[in-house]
Amino acid sequence: MGLIKDDVIKKVRESNDIVDVIGSYLPLTQKGKNYFAVCPFHDDHSPSMSISKEKQIFTCFVCGATGNVITFVKDYEKVSFVEAVDILGKNAGLNLEIKKNDNKDSKYKEYYDIYSLALAYYKNNLNTKSGEQARKYLEARNLTKETIDYFDIGLSLNDGLTKSLEKKYSKEKLINIGLTNDYGKDLFISRIMFTIKDNYGYPVGFSGRIYDNSNNPKYVNSKETVIFKKGTILYNYYRAKDEIRKKKEIIISEGFMEVIRMHTIGYKNVVALMGTSFTKEHLNIIKNMKVQVVLNLDQDEAGKTATLAIGDMLMNEGINPSVIIYSKYKDADEFIMKEGKEAFDKSYKNKVNFIDFKLDYLKQNKDLTKAENLSTFINSAIETINEIEDDILKEIKIKQLSKEYDINENLIRNKTKIKEKEKPITNDKPKQKTKKRYNKYDISEIRLLYLMLNHPHLINYYENHLGYMNDENRRNFANSIIYYKEKNKTFDYADFICYTSERPELESVLKEITSYNHIETYTDEEVDEYITKIKEKRVKRQIEKLTEKMKNTIDIEEKKRLSNRILNMKREVLKW
Numbered sequence: 350m351g352l353i354k355d356d357v358i359k360k361v362r363e364s365n366d367i368v369d370v371i372g373s374y375l376p377l378t379q380k381g382k383n384y385f386a387v388c389p390f391h392d393d394h395s396p397s398m399s400i401s402k403e404k405q406i407f408t409c410f411v412c413g414a415t416g417n418v419i420t421f422v423k424d425y426e427k428v429s430f431v432e433a434v435d436i437l438g439k440n441a442g443l444n445l446e447i448k449k450n451d452n453k454d455s456k457y458k459e460y461y462d463i464y465s466l467a468l469a470y471y472k473n474n475l476n477t478k479s480g481e482q483a484r485k486y487l488e489a490r491n492l493t494k495e496t497i498d499y500f501d502i503g504l505s506l507n508d509g510l511t512k513s514l515e516k517k518y519s520k521e522k523l524i525n526i527g528l529t530n531d532y533g534k535d536l537f538i539s540r541i542m543f544t545i546k547d548n549y550g551y552p553v554g555f556s557g558r559i560y561d562n563s564n565n566p567k568y569v570n571s572k573e574t575v576i577f578k579k580g581t582i583l584y585n586y587y588r589a590k591d592e593i594r595k596k597k598e599i600i601i602s603e604g605f606m607e608v609i610r611m612h613t614i615g616y617k618n619v620v621a622l623m624g625t626s627f628t629k630e631h632l633n634i635i636k637n638m639k640v641q642v643v644l645n646l647d648q649d650e651a652g653k654t655a656t657l658a659i660g661d662m663l664m665n666e667g668i669n670p671s672v673i674i675y676s677k678y679k680d681a682d683e684f685i686m687k688e689g690k691e692a693f694d695k696s697y698k699n700k701v702n703f704i705d706f707k708l709d710y711l712k713q714n715k716d717l718t719k720a721e722n723l724s725t726f727i728n729s730a731i732e733t734i735n736e737i738e739d740d741i742l743k744e745i746k747i748k749q750l751s752k753e754y755d756i757n758e759n760l761i762r763n764k765t766k767i768k769e770k771e772k773p774i775t776n777d778k779p780k781q782k783t784k785k786r787y788n789k790y791d792i793s794e795i796r797l798l799y800l801m802l803n804h805p806h807l808i809n810y811y812e813n814h815l816g817y818m819n820d821e822n823r824r825n826f827a828n829s830i831i832y833y834k835e836k837n838k839t840f841d842y843a844d845f846i847c848y849t850s851e852r853p854e855l856e857s858v859l860k861e862i863t864s865y866n867h868i869e870t871y872t873d874e875e876v877d878e879y880i881t882k883i884k885e886k887r888v889k890r891q892i893e894k895l896t897e898k899m900k901n902t903i904d905i906e907e908k909k910r911l912s913n914r915i916l917n918m919k920r921e922v923l924k925w
Contacts, residue, residue, distance in 0.1 A: 353434055355837075357445060358419070358847050361434050364441035367405045367418040367843075374425060374639070389425055390414040404803070405843040413864030417843040420850050426594075427637040430850055439591060460526050460576050463518060464552040467528055470510055471503025471542040471555070480504045483541055486560040491686065492609070500585075500609055501544035505537035505557055527554065527572040537569060543605045545571065545623065548634070550587040553577040556605060556623070570624075580628035584608060584621040590638075592617040598641040600673075601627075601659070603652065606682040607645065614690040616697075619645070627659040632666065642670035643700060647680045653710060660703040664736050672706040673697055704746060707733050717754075727756060731764050787865070793882035794823045795865050800876065801830055802862070803869075805840035807876065815880045819887055826858040888918050 368384055371377065375386040378396060382403060385396035391412035398409045408415045416424065423433035438445040474480050475497070483504045487497060496502075511520070511529045523529035530536045540557030547553045554571030571577060583601075585608045593599045600619040602608055608621045622631070635642060642663055646652040656672060663670050675696045678684040685693050701709075711729045715722045730750055737743040747765065751758040787795065798818075801807050808830055818824035833848055834840040849855040892915050899911040 353431060355844075355847075358434060359844055361437050361441065361443065361445070362405070362417055362419055362843060362847070364443060365418045365437045366402070367407065367421070368400055368402045370418050370437070370440070371400055371407060371421060388412060388414060406846065408863045410864075410866070413860040415846070415859060415863040416850070417846045420846055423850070430847075436591070436594070457576050459518070459522070460574070461551050461553070463514060463523070463526060463528070464554075464576075466514065467510060467555070468501060468503065468544055468552045470513060471505055471544075472498075472501065473503075474506050474509075475502070475504040479506055483560050486541065491613070493613075496609065496613055499612075500605075501546075501552070503542040503544065505535060505540045505542055507538060508535045510535050510537075526574050527577070536571075539563075540569060545577070545582065545584060546587055547576070547582050548586050551576075553582070579623055580626075581630040582623070583631060583634060584623050585612075586620045586634065589618050589620055593638060593640055596640075598643060599635060599638065600643045600645050602645045602681060603647050603655070604680070604682075607680050610682040610685050611645075611693075614685060614693065627655070627662060632662055635663075635668070636666060642668055643673060643697075644670050644703070645673045645681055648674070648676050649679055652680075657707060657710060660707065661736070664703065664738075667738050669737070669739065669742070670703045671700040672703055673700045674706070702742075704733060704737060704742070708746075723754065727754060727761075728764075731761060735765050790819065790882055790886040792865075793879040794818050794820055795862055796867065797876070797879045797883070798823060798826060798830075798858075799862050799865070799867050800871055801827070802842050802845070804871075805834065805842075808834055808840060810876065811880075814877075815883060817883075817887070819883060819890075822854060822858050826855055826862075829855055892918055 368377065371386060372384075375389065377384040377386050377400065379385075382401075384400040384402070386398045386400065387393045387396050388398040388409040388411060390409060391414070393409075393411065397411040398407055398414070400407045406415065406417055407421055414424070419430070419433050419437060422428070422436055423430050426433065426436065428436070435445065475483060487502070492502070511523060511534060514523055514528070520529060520533050524531060524533075528536055537555060537557040539559070539561070541560050543556040543558065544552050545554035545556060553574075554577040556571070557569045559565050559567055573579060584605060589599075596618050598618055600611070600616060602611070602619055602621045604621050604624065608619045611619045644656050644659060646656045646659075660670055660672070673681075673696050675681075675684050675688075675693070678687060681693065684696070708730055711726055711733070715726055717723045717726060727750070734743055734746045734750065737746065743765075747758065747761050750756065751761055797807075797811065797815075801811055811827065812831060818827050829848070829852075830840070830845070833845050837844075846859070849859050895911050895915050899908050899915075902908055902911070
C-alpha cells in the first residue's frame, strides 16, 4: 500500500472493531448477528447498510458501497487511505510513525520543495543573532519557544532568500510562486513569518508581520498560486483535525494569532479563515467532518457581519452553530492577553446559539418602543426562525418571541408557515434508479466471485475447475484474489478490501459484486452450475468464431475439420 506496509495496515484494521468505529459515527441497530445503519454514502432514509462483526466489513444493499473499517473512515471523513490508517492507529493507541502521504502533485513538486526550503531558512533566521529583536517581540507577546516551533514561525531578513534559492531555481519560478518580487528581490523583508500550510500540512504560503515601529504595511501576504488557494485552506486545519474529531467540535476564528493564542491555553481544535471569506470549499470540509461548529470571529462590526454570513451558510446546510461573545475586546488574542484563560473559558462556556446571536443583532440600534421598528424586527425574527430545520428548536423560538414581545403565538406561527420555503411545482416524476439487469452468464460470474470472497476455500476450486471469467474486469478481479491469496498464504476478505481500495478497476467490480442481491448460503451443485454456465458462454463464443471461419473457407477438408470440432464442443461442454 505504498507508504504503509501490509502488516501495519492489518494491525490497524484488527485493532479497530468495525462495529465500534461505525457506531461512533452512526446510530446502529442489531438484527441477528449483523448491525444496520442508514448509509451515509447515498440519500438513504431507512437502514440499508449492513455491518458484519464476524467478517469486519460493511455493505450497502442499495448503493453498493462496501469496505472495511479503514475504507469506511477514508470515505466518510473524505481523507486519503494513509490518513484513515493514521486516524485509526491513533484511535487504537498505536504508535505507527506513518510517513505522511505525499499528496503533492508531481507537476508542482518543485514548488512545494522551494517552500519547504524557504520555511527552513526563515526558522533558522529567527534563531540567529540577527533575530534577537524579533525573538524579544514574540516573547513580549507571550509566545514560548515551543509555540514558535510548533507553528513554524520564522523571520525574514534583508534579501537573503532569493540569493540562496536562485542558485538552484530560476528567478522567474521564485517570482511565480510569490517569494520574490518583480525586481528580483525578496518579497518579505524584516518581518515575522507565519507559515501557511495546506490541509495536508505542506507549506504553501507565508504572512509576514512587522515587529518594529516602521511605517510599512502591518502584513504582507503571499499571493495566490497554483499550490496556494486561500478559499480551499483553513489555517491550522491539518494540525487541528485530530482534536476536532476527538471533541466533535471545530472553532472557526479569523486570523493566525487567535488560533495560536487559543492553542496556548488548551484550545487545539481551532482553525482560521486567514482574512478571506467563508467559501463553499470551507463549508464542505466542515460538512464532511460532521461536528459541532463554534464561531469565534472578531467582535467588531465587520466580524459580526461575517459571523452572520457564515452562520446563515451553515444553517442552510442544516448545521446550527454557536457563537462566542466578548464584546469588550476585538478578538480572542487581545481578550486572552488582557483577561487570561479563565475569562475566555467562561465566554466559551457561555457561548450562544447562532439564532439567538442573530436575533440579538437584529435588535441593535433599534428603538423597539416604536411600533414600526418593532414590526420590522418581528418580521425579520420570523424569517430567521423559519430558517431553523430543527422542529423543536423552531417551536421554542416561536414561544420565546411571542412571550417576550407579547405577540399572539398563532399569528407568529401562521406567518412562519407562510414564509416557509416553497418547493417548485413540477410535473416531473422523480427519476428512479434503474438497476442493471444481468443475464445468467453475468450472474454466474458475479455469484462465483462473491462466494470466493466469502468462502476462501472456493478460490482453489475455481483455479482447478475453471480459472477464467468471460468479462475482462471480473477476470482481472478473480486473478487479483488468487494473487493476494498466494502472496499472503491465506485470504481475508477485510484485508483484501485494502488491496482493492487504491485500484479503481478492482473497486468497481467489488461494488458490482456487492450490489447484487446475494444469498449467503450455497451448495456445491450451485457452484458447479455457475462454472458450467461460464464455460458455456466461452464455448458459444468459440463456436461462433469457428462457424464464421467455416463459412469463409472453400477448403472442403477444412470445413469438415471445423464442423467436427464444433460438434465435439456441443457434445462435451454444452451437452447438446
